[in-house]
Amino acid sequence: MGEFELIRQYFMPLVRLHGSHGVVVGPGDDCAVQRVPSGFDLVFSIDTLVEGVHFPINYRPDYLAWRALAVAASDLAAMGADPSCFTLALTLPEVNETWLRDFARGLGEAAESFGLALAGGDTTRGPLTLSLQVHGLVESGGAICRSGARPGDLVVVSGPLGDAGAALDYLVADGSSESQRASIDEQCVLERYHHPQPRLKLGSALRHFATAAIDISDGLLADLNHILEASAVGANIERARVPVSPALARLKGDTAIEYALHSGDDYELCATIAQARWASAPPSLKQQLTVIGVIESAPGLRLGGTDVMSGSGIVGFDHFRGKA
């Protein structure tokens, strides 16, 4: 069996979700074809993950696949888009059948879980790199952008923050994606790194409430600052309100909050919501969110009233400084 044949064999089962996702021509032709229903906009984002930069060297292929699709799908959640399909450009140093089988299994589990059908892709030889483009749909004009935050809006976040950042510490120190030697708390935060959950249903629900949203990939402060800049507003955040998991609190003590403020990789959402809308939001929505601060007209990002801008901007993740 040729190498391309092998790849086709492992990825073709992921195509089964097609019909229900508007994909009318799937992998195997020059292009894929998607039918976008009348009255809807196509929402899309491309993300690249490079071995040794965005994930550890020799990272487990099933975890890698899940993480890669989750990272991409999280951008759909931030726009309030409902997931439809994705393309995968996979660059491999060699074709290793075991690796490929595990990768395809992880990708299939993620695709099923997130409701994304594999529509097409490209496989090439080179240093291990993945580029994924995800496609979603929103009612025309309904996408949540970064630019809609207004003074007085509440700043909310989903889930506890910082777990995945603490997991990276462990992975870098341990040099392995296995966790046999990890404590229960370490296993908790590792799971959040290995299997991030893009907040797709929450994002979809936020479409009717949020004035702006972003997914937290680079750290809460850095990502919230993107909303502030795009909306030409400022914000004040109460440090004590930022949600931290019990596991992270036990592992990191007083520095847990620093992980929650500065580390990304959890792929939770940060959104802004007008106070009147928040008051009328259903409990099912409120239960998934924590109010951590308020949008203000004065530019800049403040923690308990103290400016956290430095000359070079918010401390956060810069891909060109490298990581993992």
Added chain:
Amino acid sequence: MGEFELIRQYFMPLVRLHGSHGVVVGPGDDCAVQRVPSGFDLVFSIDTLVEGVHFPINYRPDYLAWRALAVAASDLAAMGADPSCFTLALTLPEVNETWLRDFARGLGEAAESFGLALAGGDTTRGPLTLSLQVHGLVESGGAICRSGARPGDLVVVSGPLGDAGAALDYLVADGSSESQRASIDEQCVLERYHHPQPRLKLGSALRHFATAAIDISDGLLADLNHILEASAVGANIERARVPVSPALARLKGDTAIEYALHSGDDYELCATIAQARWASAPPSLKQQLTVIGVIESAPGLRLGGTDVMSGSGIVGFDHFRGKA
């Protein structure tokens, strides 16, 4: 200026085509948003180019940008889709301002020439790799697939073939993308490698005539064979009819035809057309195409009646054997 700021500065001018291409949210948010007109399908394809595999090491950045977008746009041409926009995932070992400026200039020229607006992207650190996804539109159900060829259809190709393959010989031997020492004929074939012209207008015109189409990226025989397999038919090609440029004929003599049959990288189109449709086609369309053979019901690909299948398939390009 930060590295991301630098990248933004060079790429933002490429966003100017937006409005006219249905891009309602461009780069700078979590996702881009495209409005697909009612009655049209979205046609899309992702392609990756890796340094040292798909293009020579230290290849000129403006040529690289043109070539990368042309390779991707050529897939739209093969489906008969009209171009709308693209995303670029760019992985760079370092941020070199001169390189980036030249790359952005080449990309801008290509984007303008092909009618593709930059809708979004991702920039990461790592070995030089580009993944581009192009988006096009066709009337719903109108995309030309590989599976429609029927016995009796004529096999046609655009442009002369094999020039870019001969150029690669030169580039590999010379080790540089400059061509000061190249003869006039060598310059002709080099230009075809450096600046392939995706046959977008031709593809769009073929939508009303072709039963199947593919772009020639891996070599005429290998790519035609994809049509034959998808359509469950065979074909007989007349070697003497395959168009070869005067420059290639002079450079390669009797072996010029081998380049035309086996080497890709020209990004011309191969299509099948029912004979009655061909008879009624306008001269403007016929002038861009050469009839090289006919589709037959017996499976397999024949050159002048002689089978050209081997046990391992058609000789052509396999990414996992490497190239360039």
